[in-house]
Amino acid sequence: MKFTDGYWLMRDGVSASYATEVAETRVEDDRLTLYAPVRHVENRGHTLNSPLLTVECWSPAEGVIGVRSSHHTGGVDRGPRFALNSAPDHTPEITRDGSTVELTSGALSLSVDTEAPWRLDFRADGRPLTSAGRRGTGFATTADGEHHSLGQLALDVGELVYGLGERFTPFVKNGQTVDIWQADGGTASEQAYKNVPFHLTNRGYGVFVNHPGRVSYEIGSESVGQVQFSVPGQSVEYFVIHGPTPKEIIDRYTALTGRPALPPAWSLGLWLSTSFTTSYDEETVNRFVSGMAERDIPLGVFHFDCFWMRQYQWCDFTWDPEVFPDPEGMLRRLKERGLRVSVWINPYIAQKSPLFEEARERGFLVRRADGAVWQWDLWQAGMGLVDFTHPGARQWYADKLRALTRQGVDCFKTDFGERVPTDVLWHDGSDPELMHNYYTQLYNETVFQVLTEERGESEAVLFARSATAGGQQFPVHWGGDCESTFGAMAESLRGGLSLGLSGFGFWSHDIGGFEGTPTPAVFKRWAQFGLLSSHSRLHGSKSYRVPWDFDEEAVAVTRDFTRLKHRLMPYLYEAARQAAGHGTPVMRAMVLEFPDDPSCHTLDRQYMLGGDLLVAPVFSESGTVEYYLPEGVWTHVLTGERVRGPVWRRETYGFDSLPLFARPGSVVPFGASADGAVYDWADGVTLRVHEPADGDRVTTRIPAPDGSTAAVFHTRRDGDVLTVRAEGATGPWHVRLPGSPAEGTLLTAHPGTESLSARLD
Template structure:
């Protein structure tokens, strides 16, 4: 493993002084020739890196309206941070709005700092990490990386039971897949906020957890910060002042994907204590940890009445802080919290080949890492949008090639998670291709685990943009570095028979031992089981 040099200190950027706006006005920075930027919101990563030709803007504090919902669609995973390929950093402790247009970056917010941490993307990121979101020195639970994850969501949405969970786990083992962490998703409890097993569907939780442990599985449970109205938990929390109130002082009841619920006031230590007491009781019976779903900025209002003055982004951050209590954790929405040992799953993906689905995975993982979250999972293999994923259970209707290509990307990501059982969705040929991808992951697992451990100390991403290590590749976002010495170029097009690889300077070895000299663009043949990857010659032996 190549270890990075010590991070350069961040210093005030001279260009910022020249571009400083009057008090209260936006800051305008002229982009330097060839300068590109990452950051803001993971949701828009397919538009990154932003550069001189970009026309893009977003206000990180304001959710964007989603016409499909009576609500808004926010950034899900975001931070007030921008890092450039020239080592410049724009950051603030508070959300800001920013816009790229006509060769300029305009930033409107409070306490915005423009700093420089060197001359490269890696310089800037490491300097920002060291000063602004230093790594915590620990990682999420090692099992989340060392073995596959399995989520009941697509197989039994909203109706999990002891019987269905055991059957799901048994089918995984019968298919010859390795046991790992199993997530029991939405609706395992009788109500939102009543965090104990529904005894009608889970008559003996201890027995269930013990059985799964005997089979080699850790167990995680899905939780949200919502409280079902007209429940005992609602009445208790309302009585004790643990719920968010709206601007009129009434208990706020908000619409979300499961209907209407009240929200815990996470600025209130008593509410946090009430919630964690329930989770700790589950840990006592063998639960390893929790999938902390929701926590989106869109669910809160700037004029909400809460225990401590805060903005909606602060509620999202408070939700993320709860996960620090449990090594087995997962988030899909997060504000800031870079450097912390939190697993970050990308937002739910549709089973499509375009930039909403497969094409978004690499850019979003890269963006997540550059916001300080190295422990990323590219959603569930095949996608997590339950409605769109219904066809995956029908081998005749399922896009089996898509499932394989998704699994190949996840195989060399920090974490890999399944929901649809591959043995149910795939024929023998495509199931074998998924198992081949898992074998590639097993081969590279020592490298992945070493990078995970290193991230806890250096803060560096596990998967990295090309420009993180090589200048001149700023626009290449369909391939990535796994650490500094392995280049991964997953197949992203249906029916592809070749894949173009952008090979950096030096000698690189393909899995079959073929040497490629860079810089060059190399066209390689690909079949269903091909996961194109190259290893830097100086790094040692070539991959299988």
């Protein structure tokens, strides 16, 4: 929200008050409290009839400093609040040096000169990070009497801002106004399904605004040298999180708000959907599944979208008996073909559903102030909204899902969760403005917990659309409703990269696009992109997404890239373990891996898949693509071509390929099987070695599908000699030296071999 009218004036009807100086400092229990008047106090009379801000500063974990600025503190905290994790043994240091007081947490410090004009200075190892200066701490009231608390942190020259959830607007957020407010707005607007009040910059820090409701950002857009964030109410709380690298920032942020769970290995295989409003029954499903098998396209998951239930009755959690008269038998037959099963749900109960009256009588639906159930006709006729703040409602909803898991359903697509009203009462008394964004957390947590209890922690996975801070704990998330065009494909990638920089480790999208029907060219290019994403799903709205509906080449592209993904499973699942352990996303914006290369800071049409593979999807009918390779000799994974960077390239690719390059010095493991996502990845693994420099040492961990470590390989180059040493390898393994996949020297180690050596050209 903008409060000022240019540099000098305020907007009509707006008044603002800002911390001016420090009147008093108090240190208690490792917490620094500053009392800040909003005017310069020259005499005792100036302490009357004027606000005094209370600014509390503390540290919940090393490298993290919290600031809470409050005007009036007598309000009632109705919740909800984000669940945050503090390091139990962490104690910050507070020191005084003359008029300067400093709070230090690891390398990060906050200092205040108590005798100077108001300024909060954040430094890391003595280097300035950012500061809250003249208008950096305060509050504003609007013409209609609304009270907003605000913070403002300085941007340095060349400083770029990223994150704030899955946003489809330009990747770099400088110059944008962003409202953290859940909306079902598709992928072609400034609205977002996944709003996260966390951003990071290319200057070594991030900022998390600890407010689950609306947070309004002005990112170099009201004051061009500042990031301003404001919230309705009497206080604003934020955390400055030091890196210095982007990976370390995300590591600390996800330690604070929650790490992503590790999805089951089978979920990384190919998902096929019935699509949304298409006509389908068991015969259609079997035709699709058989068609994939006949064309040698390995399929891992089959998804039933909305109309597995009867129309007008979503959700009643009951298979439409006219279309699926034997759901248990159908699910058993699909599982006999090696498939997992996903079904669509949402948190709404339509009035025609038999469950509506049951939920209404038991108080499980959100109500208006007069006690009536909140209802509307948008989406489902007369639908109500499940009140997940009610323990009984959560249990009731969960029991409906348990019945499905016991029929044979493996996972749920948790659609919606954004259209949450604010003119309602919640069972636990939560503030409806705060619950609008937070609702998705309770919804997805409820469903994820059912799967954890019914299937086990290692088997739980969602396909979720909405999320907020902390939602990364319940993967996987997909990009939502996009058009079937190259432009929509590019905007989807922007959203996914922004979400990855907001702490979400796993992300997917609808291959081919959702709205409309893609051209064969769009489908084939999107299939390449989708199968080089963490999770891969074929899904549409009014048309099917089976590849033979497009052309025979689409079949070949889908088959070849599905099989390539399966060969990459030991590499991809290790990246998944990194996401679960540190929050590092599987699909990584270039700035995340190359923070010291300025050319990477704005790139949003290419990404790193894990730490060692660069992917540049093709977004054009002609097959022409522009991409950038950072420093070093990069190797094309499919052709073996070697290219020295840094360099920009413009090339044209056929549908059988795209820019897919291995990082200089990387060792990328390829599994021995392409027939499915889950197999013994260590047995027969091939380590592809790419342009190691003299003295390089690389450790390659091969996970097992259960998330444990199956084998570890240590690769080193000394002069012209490359040596690979194995730990825990029980089967044969291979090393492919630099060169094309067909021509590079292949060394084979028989079971029990602990080391291989070879001379490099």
